[in-house]
Amino acid sequence: MTDTSNTPTEEAIRAYGDDLIRRKLIDAEIPGAVVEFDPDEAERAGAFVEDALSEADARDAEDGLEIEPADRAKLSLFAAARNA
Numbered sequence: 001m002t003d004t005s006n007t008p009t010e011e012a013i014r015a016y017g018d019d020l021i022r023r024k025l026i027d028a029e030i031p032g033a034v035v036e037f038d039p040d041e042a043e044r045a046g047a048f049v050e051d052a053l054s055e056a057d058a059r060d061a062e063d064g065l066e067i068e069p070a071d072r073a074k075l076s077l078f079a080a081a082r083n084a
Contacts, residue, residue, distance in 0.1 A: 021045050 021041050028035040037045065053061070 017041070017044070 021037075021044055024035050024037060024041065025045060027033050037047070042048065
């Protein structure tokens with residue numbers, strides 16, 4: 001018969017892991033501190049969350065930012081090279 005009274009529950013292990021990650025993240029904010037995360041900890045801390053804009057979202061963000069033709073000539077690399 002196995003005594004499970006001292007065996008930590010899955011929830012207790014997860015809570016400990018979350019607390020450890022939280023403490024590591026706090027320590028990582030100290031300039032010069034070197035804090036190591038294993039791959040699971042890094043993922044749980046959100047290190048691999050992709051939150052960059054998609055190309056379509058970036059294009060949508062350009063709406064309403066039209067450059068006037070006169071300004072376009074000033075911003076052109078070719079125009080700058082000709083004037084140099």
